[in-house]
Amino acid sequence: MRVLIGGGSGFVGRELTRLLRDKGHEVTVISRQPGPGRITWGELESRGLPPCDGAVNLAGENVLNPLRWWNESYKKDLFSSRIDTTKTLSQAIAGSSSPPRSWVLVSGVACYKPSLTAEYTEDSAWMPFDLLSQLCKEWEAAAFLPESAAKSTKQVVIRAGAVLGQDGGAMKQMLLPFWLGLGGTLGSGRQPFPWIHVSDLAGIIARSLEPPVLSEAMPPTPQVYNGVAPTITTNYEFTKELGRILRRPTIFPVPEFIMSVLLGSERAVILTQGQKVIPMKTLESGYQFKYPDLTSALKQIVGS
Numbered sequence: 001m002r003v004l005i006g007g008g009s010g011f012v013g014r015e016l017t018r019l020l021r022d023k024g025h026e027v028t029v030i031s032r033q034p035g036p037g038r039i040t041w042g043e044l045e046s047r048g049l050p051p052c053d054g055a056v057n058l059a060g061e062n063v064l065n066p067l068r069w070w071n072e073s074y075k076k077d078l079f080s081s082r083i084d085t086t087k088t089l090s091q092a093i094a095g096s097s098s099p100p101r102s103w104v105l106v107s108g109v110a111c112y113k114p115s116l117t118a119e120y121t122e123d124s125a126w127m128p129f130d131l132l133s134q135l136c137k138e139w140e141a142a143a144f145l146p147e148s149a150a151k152s153t154k155q156v157v158i159r160a161g162a163v164l165g166q167d168g169g170a171m172k173q174m175l176l177p178f179w180l181g182l183g184g185t186l187g188s189g190r191q192p193f194p195w196i197h198v199s200d201l202a203g204i205i206a207r208s209l210e211p212p213v214l215s216e217a218m219p220p221t222p223q224v225y226n227g228v229a230p231t232i233t234t235n236y237e238f239t240k241e242l243g244r245i246l247r248r249p250t251i252f253p254v255p256e257f258i259m260s261v262l263l264g265s266e267r268a269v270i271l272t273q274g275q276k277v278i279p280m281k282t283l284e285s286g287y288q289f290k291y292p293d294l295t296s297a298l299k300q301i302v303g304s
């Protein structure tokens, strides 16, 4: 299979590329930078979709970029880096004379309203309630294919929780303070912390890329899968488990107002609040998690 991956140079994209190449598939990355095995977004727009059997979009400015202040220009980049790239790719698919059999967007669980009690499956209804959920709505809407294109291309949206792995994402920023014994709960610590190991997210994407069986009726709207581990974890449980595995104390809680001052209140909610997200459809699809629980995931990440 030939797979085109927007933002494939990033944390999740590198893992997905490894997995697909190990399975014998060919990968082309869409990037802002030209290079071997890559095309640029400009080339995609001007030349149209290169021949491919599956397409994925993983592009997006990092929401927790520690080097960027929470201001209008950053918010604009968060939106445009996701929505414009997704639109460019979905329009290229819709305009292609030989479209791919599958088209996968990875969005986020920020569409679900944070709650200590509510549980969300892929079937849960949701409406935008803040900036990040509005972002999810526009991002997912940008992936929709028109009816004519939806007949030949399977559409999938995977809503990912915090992606944990050695090579990037939240762990990269968290490990140093935890190693130094400065780790602690964020806010109350009672908030759910939906997470997934990067290897499982890549596995769910790879599975979603598999072409639909011929007899399968192609739904006109995307199939949604929650990209989270099946074990519900709170921030407190995550903090204590990471400290235990690293053999470091975790006695320095960070109050919510400090997080809001450091990150901006609209973005701090990613860490100080959370949702109980259930990967119901993901499990029903038969996907078997390599790292279904936090201990096995953290041991793999920190152990080596």
Ligand code: NDP
Pocket: 007, 008, 009, 010, 011, 012, 013, 030, 031, 032, 033, 057, 058, 059, 060, 061, 062, 077, 080, 081, 082, 085, 106, 107, 108, 109, 160, 161, 162, 163, 164, 168, 169, 170
């Ligand atoms: P990365 O932060 O690693 O970024 C992925 C790629 O996006 C980069 O390699 C870069 O590619 C491209 N990119 C970055 N900034 C911009 C920009 N301003 N404009 C256009 N392209 C840009 O992302 P991850 O791999 O961690 O995540 C993949 C996707 O999954 C993202 O859309 C993310 O929002 C989503 N997600 C990630 C989570 C996580 O915890 N990591 C959680 C939930 C969702 P290049 O430089 O080659 O152009």
